[in-house]
Amino acid sequence: MRRLLTVLLVTLLVAAGAVGPVAASEPVSSPETRAGATAPATGSSLAAEAPDNESNGSTTLTLLTYNDIQTAAVENQTFPRMVHLINERRAAHDNPTVVVGGGDQISPHALSPLTQWRTPVAALNVLEPDAEVIGNHDLDYGFGAVENFSNESEFPWLMANIVDQETGEPIPGTEPYTVVERDGVKVGIVGLADEAIKSKTAVDFDEKGYELRNYSETASEYATMLKEERGVDVVVAAAHIGIPESKTLARETDNVDAIVVGDDEVEYPPQETAGAVIVEAEARAEHVGEVDLTVENGDVTAWNGRLLNVTEDVPRNETVADIISKAREDTLEDVAGRTTVPLDARFASNYHDETALGNMIGDSFRAKTGAEVAITNAGGIRSNSVYGPGNVTVGDVYNILPFRNTLVTVELTGAELKQLLASQVVTLESETGQRYGSEAQLQVSGVTYEWVGHEGEEPYIREAWVNGEPLDEDETYTVTVNSYMAGWEGSVLTNATRVSTTNTLYGTALLDYIRNNTPVSPADTNRIRRVDSVTAVRDISVEKGMATVTIDAPNGTTATVPDSFYVVDGASSERLAAESVTLTDGTIEVTFENAAFRRMAGEGGDLELYGKYETTAFDRVYFEHSVVNADLRASDSGGNACADRSGHGADDDEADRGQSANASATVPAGVPATPAAPVA
Missing domain, CATH: 3.60.21.10 (Metallo-dependent phosphatases)
Structure with a gap:
């Protein structure tokens, strides 16, 4: 040639x-095409037409x-x-x-x-x-x-x-x-x-x-x-x-x-x-x-x-x-149970963010082993298909988790757990990130965490919570993974103390979970939280029953996605949607119904604010928008103090705007707490 x-x-x-x-x-x-993700149809690509063989x-x-x-x-x-x-x-x-x-x-x-x-x-x-x-x-x-x-x-x-x-x-x-x-x-x-x-x-x-x-x-x-x-x-x-x-x-x-x-x-x-x-x-x-x-x-x-x-x-x-047909008929056509929601086994979905299916897989591991945390790699979730709502067959389950991986439970310190989560982060600026976009590459249960997918933003795992409590880096946790992950060379899993091993296939763990809990209704509960920019809180104020949180707009912000802004207790899945979002003069003002805002903050509780925005700072590949985060800390001290965890006041350093300065602010104790109905 x-x-x-x-x-x-x-x-x-x-x-x-x-x-x-x-x-x-x-x-x-x-x-964003990732191993198995669907690429757009390209049709024929014809080039260098072959000459007529009979003539030459x-x-x-x-x-x-x-x-x-x-x-x-x-x-x-x-x-x-x-x-x-x-x-x-x-x-x-x-x-x-x-x-x-x-x-x-x-x-x-x-x-x-x-x-x-x-x-x-x-x-x-x-x-x-x-x-x-x-x-x-x-x-x-x-x-x-x-x-x-x-x-x-x-x-x-x-x-x-x-x-x-x-x-x-x-x-x-x-x-x-x-x-x-x-x-x-x-x-x-x-x-x-x-x-x-x-x-x-x-x-x-x-x-x-x-x-x-x-x-x-x-x-x-x-x-x-x-x-x-x-x-x-x-x-x-x-x-x-x-x-x-x-x-x-x-x-x-x-x-x-x-x-x-x-x-x-x-x-x-x-x-x-x-x-x-x-x-x-x-x-x-x-x-x-x-x-x-x-x-x-x-x-x-x-x-x-x-x-x-x-x-x-x-x-x-x-x-x-x-x-x-003959190979399948003996076992794979049996109905394992029903799902009331779609189960998304597509590669692009599971590599980039949590899915309801991924959450259920992690939950099934913990149900089988009793571990505090379960983690599985996105690449172990196959078939690139969506199942349900409706019946789920044995064949569906083993198509989703088709490998002969078994379950292994190890002990990891909190620091090692964060290291394991960080090891799978693909940054937007990396070679892989430029092809597919930034990725978390994991599905989890028992742990909630924020990840930052940009070079120079180490540690890539900012915050983490285990079963409702802030992760303690010195604490020891039991973590179930699949046997393929347990053999990852050079990872914290390689020499981790093994609490238990089982001959149960990871697919069988999911199969048993569906059978035992049918109909299943897994949900995306925000366990894996992507963050592009961490910003400072300038002020929290109350007027006419509305609480307004003012944050610095990240560098390059050109617009916000108003219906995407919300606050959530750091460890829970409960979230409160913003009533309005306004971008002006380098700041973003986010308003919430005050009674609900105060109720969520609670006595000594922490809130995280998230929202999507448009920016010139990043050339996104997979995700449509970037995500900003700010930490709101409830405090008994009162006042409108706004300080980031590195000790800088939010008003002290304009140059810090939009950078990863783990910013946080206290929720003023003086904000009136009006009566509210209990949260279901």
Whole structure:
């Protein structure tokens, strides 16, 4: 691909009447797309139209691709439809056609805890791909299982750059590459992974004696060998590495013509980077990549391509549908209970903020272990679907929590608990944050906390409360996590004292909770509170039965979102909405009904004020608005004193406005407390 015949291309373009460069536009994809989050449809991206083979004697090779089937593997929906579509496209071409998968096909899914890889492999055998690459989730059952599912597969599994540290041999059951010949066209396919695979699976590479070699160097080595020694016409990298890394691979390697991508699960129609065509079909069998490569004299000289959508109009492959139906019918179709509210298992929702589903998952862990706190990683919540209101089946539950993770309860100090929460904060300014937005990446129970997602704002966890009380950094708390998290290398969990371990799967904990509490009605109770700016309180005053809190507007504030402002007791879910919000002269005035405001403040209680605003200070990626926070402290001392915790008066330093100065103010004892009805 890199050795395109310039003269031939120019001639072809002139003959075709082309006047612009042969290039593909950059992909149109949502910046908040997160592993599994839905990207906007981009349609076809056609580039460098292949010349008429009959007129110049060249051959067109068609490459059909898919990746990251995961939870769809045992759902009788998109997977059998995808198989039908691929077979349909195979039959539509008279030219040679190859099918290559981008990894993460056999896990996770609703049957992972029960039958592991067996159902997906049986279905893939019907599809008959020419090659598959090992993805991180294909290692969910360990290195030892690879040989088992490879022996049951009627196609090769590839992995070139994960090798035995001593012998250099690949994982048993895999090959570094394979060569496929179709109608005289020879195609070499190389399997690759990147460094992220080590952190995305529970397998300990060092313990098992394996090393991960540089994917670009490995790809160059095999691609050059395949071209020069094996005489292949086309080299395809089956690369479970994501789109940015695939662009790096294209720039750093020679002789790679096409890259079939998996892992980051974005919708990426075929695009050219540094002479290699890159394609990714998002995930969950929702798309099929189709790339036509024009091959002449052992080189790729032109290409075009597109993504095909797997819609409900596509028929199911009956054989695959039957395999999935029989696998599911014994257990997964049973109704576990009912939910009165939607259960949001979408990746974007659970990575960025708390969800009602995430809260229920944490509650189910605590119900099973009796721990004070429960924490689960957002990446362990799968399926990227919304369930209910209505019946929830066993299959739904195991699709949401499909891994074989069990529950582990440890002891952590308050300081360690805050460190664990902070370790998962993704800042807006980081590389990941620029792609997906700032993220908390956790779901919790028993703990409420504020997080700041900006560089230079450490500690990223400002405030935290455990079961209604301010977190004590010296206190010891029992914390339940899933076994995958318990093995996080370098985290506070690694050497934490283990109170208990259980063979109960984390999915089973949720299943039991739903069964025991049906109908369930989990809610978003504001356990995870995003904060962009912490500001000072200038004044709290009362007039005509209304309490007015005046705060400094954060730097760059251009507007507020009035109906988003509220106060809440630091540890509770009860909140009081503002009556009005006014932005003027660098301050924000927020008014509340005084009786309710005083009741919430209580004797010696603390209130937190939150609200959304528009600002020029941040270029938001995922969240529509930024969030300001101010601390209001009730006090018996009276007066309208306003001081932040660092000792500066709110009126003393105008330059502190909008910065993270943990500002707080006392709620004046002199504010009259009018009678009010009890809070339900």
